[in-house]
Amino acid sequence: MNAKEYKPVSVVDSARRCRSVTLAPGSDLPDWLLTSQQPVRLSGYISHWQAVQHGKYSADRLCQHLLEHYSGEPLGFFFGAPDINGRFFYNEDMSGFNFEKVAADLGLILRKLLDTQTMTAPPSIFIGGTHLQQYLPGFETQNPRVPVPHEQPRNGLWVGNKTRVAIHQDLPLNIACCVAGRRRFTLFPPDQTPNLYIGPLENTPSGQPVSLVDLHAIDEQRFPRFRQAMDHMQIAELEAGDALFIPSMWWHEVEALAPFNLLVNYWWRTTPDFMDAPINALQHALLSIAGLPPEEKQIWQDMFNHYVFNQHGTQHDHIPEQARGILSQPGEETARRLRSLLLQALNR
Template sequence: MICTTDRTDVFNDTPRVREVAWRHEECDLSEISASSVPVIVRGFVEDWPAVKAARSSLSDFFDYLHRFDRGAVVPISAGPAKLDGRLFYNDDMTGVNVDRGNATFTMFLDRVFKFGPQTPPPLIYLASTDVDEVLPGFRVENDLEFGDLDPLRSVWIGTHTRVAAHNDLPLNLACVVAGKRRFTLFPPDQTPNLYVGPFELTPAGRPISLVDFAAPDTVRFPRFEEAVKHAQIADLDEGDALFIPSMWWHHVEATGQVNMLVNYWWRTVPKHLGTPQDVLNHAMMTLRDLPPEEKKAWRHMFDHYVFNYNGTEVDQVPEHIQGILGPITPEVSASVRAFLRDRLDRRES
């Protein structure tokens, strides 16, 4: 067990994430989403009524959220105070260290506001759930305009929690409604130094770092010291927002008595292109264990057709038969998916 008093802050001298001070009415979100590094937007949603209620008092915030409560059944994680808020694996990594189940949002909210102010509090957590399902009508008063984009809008509510470092494919704009949040971020090239766990069995759908940031075991995870050198810290208050570029690793700690975050996930490429994670998973299965010379040959193929592709690679192929060599239209994507399904089915039979 790691208690709060046992912590060793290895991030004391870590650089802070770059800050800007735009109000969302004045900001073109394309300016933020074009950034290749994380960006803090101070006071971005400070005019949301939910933020104002959270700043007023716990009782005002409780009353405000209950205005939108329609008794939705939601997935809940719960654990004892000795976890110090950490959502992780159980001791033998066959499952998670919290109890999971469903409850009405009414019951969940009552328990968060009852036990959140305790010292230390138990872990009670609602993660990444569609805002409209949990709080219908909330976005009428608390939302951002994304133009032609249609982001996934998720809500996160709980007591003190610590979510292990992970990355996400979509772009992410995380808006703090209640409590305080610290994001510890790493660029994608720090993956080898974060000691990532299994891909299939994960606490929340994405592979996570196995390092406990509150008490890093540098004997077991010696390369983590190198990762720390590349880290950035974002300390957010109510009303602040953080933009996280695709695939940046981020550890998240919520430290208020009652914490709430609304985040927006979106991609700038068409949905029919699919997800690179599927490609990585399949490549690990089919390429990773090849003999060295074969892997070298396939590296050249990937460089030519994927990573260094500039469009001239198919000049010699007539346009009407280019298929996947040419532009990936919805029709081409559907054809390739059917082709892949057929190939995979044949190998399994």
Template structure:
């Protein structure tokens, strides 16, 4: 990470907090990432990992229900970076399916390799695949009104290329250390996002190689680095990442486990804005510039302004789609859009 040395700012930190007492509302209102030092230091998995890699693996095996898992495998030459081939038309790794115990055995078998194959079990739902693991390994976020299932990420020295998530995220570094480098949402212009499809993990990623950035090819990346914030998380630390913050995550040990919880700040009847993004690319991007400027004003009025402004001068019975969104109106909007798109 030579290119980042002396450039990134440290992430803000909070100490001495419990998961069931996190100031979630204040964190969301601030909209800033924060490292939560030691918040999970008492987890069973953290304690077992402190004993040894094998002890942490045995902890996972005790809860494995034996169902196959999907995982990424990459040859040693990808250097732990699930990414693309040279022309961005294919991914540089394979998606495999097998027993979790087999994946753990193979990670252990290559733990001393200087250039091991890449193994990455991503976003595995704990409650359905490792039942019982949450007992003794849970932040207690339900006490904060966050009723969302946690996921687990298991692998060796894997780099998750810089990307953003549509939801808020609290991620616990349970085994091994991880380096997080974050960028505010407006840095999308300087991060050179790759294809929308295919992607290494579901979201578009920066195509810049953070270990060896090509500033001649990606000159604006230097501006992104000036806005970057970074921290190394130790086992038992966690990080809060607000939605749409870009994050580049490097697992630093031969065996690493992360547990995260995503949740949305809006009700379930509000869909992901990614659907709207694809529709806008289709319907707006290639229009004449004058029309795009006019549509920007329309969107500012109806979408990006205050939620009630567009229909505020109308009587409630006449507001239609401009009324406050609830489950019934969401179903009507969905039905209307499906009907229009199917014409």
């Protein structure tokens, strides 16, 4: 099939809309939502925020609201030439990126953003994932924190014009809150990784590996399996005041659809703090297992299934509890012992 048939509107129209529910603004999040393995759109959930009300009046008023809470510390933002059309990505040969990351005063960034609203071919400007509490410490006094089940969730500030963040995934659970403008999330379940054509693990545009597929110009000859991913694709479109719950490790592209957009999100994990990020284990496996002969890989796949992915939890019952060592129940002491062993091995 000709790739030209895949226009943005056809991708959107062919996708299933994710589940949408209405909760009272600022109300507690139900358990069924927090444990959902599917994304859920929360209609009007932050409509009570002062920032949402300011943004509905005008982008200028919202900017003033942000600056009232600004700490004054320069913050980083992405800047791309008009010809990238809002898509922050690699350059053509993937030796670098098609944008620059610089730091500036928030007031200056916001003024530049406001100026782009009337341009026919604006540059792409994007504040991405900036720590809200660090740069806008008083923001939550008028825009109450979403009651996620974590004492100190990481919250991010995302501000920009019509921009796109490539398909990526995040380990933490996530609630993304559309404060101003409109956002389109295009989501894929974690099991679609083989069909998404993920790029490098370490040389990434903003920290997370991304899909090399451009949803606005799908190259089906280069990415033939992407059609299978599209069969599982879901879309959530957010207006100002809406929010979206994204389960851990769901792939998602985020597209800002208005000339001025602002989003605040909350990331948190339900696992204990002593647990490391699983990506560290993946990287170590690339070092120690990926290059093995096929028959040895199979052995180690079976070993991982036995020691790591076994769901019964009885595989160590034959060992006296006091003698299990690093096979003991996960905890801070076991984690310390494992880190010590890994450091000794890696520092050889």
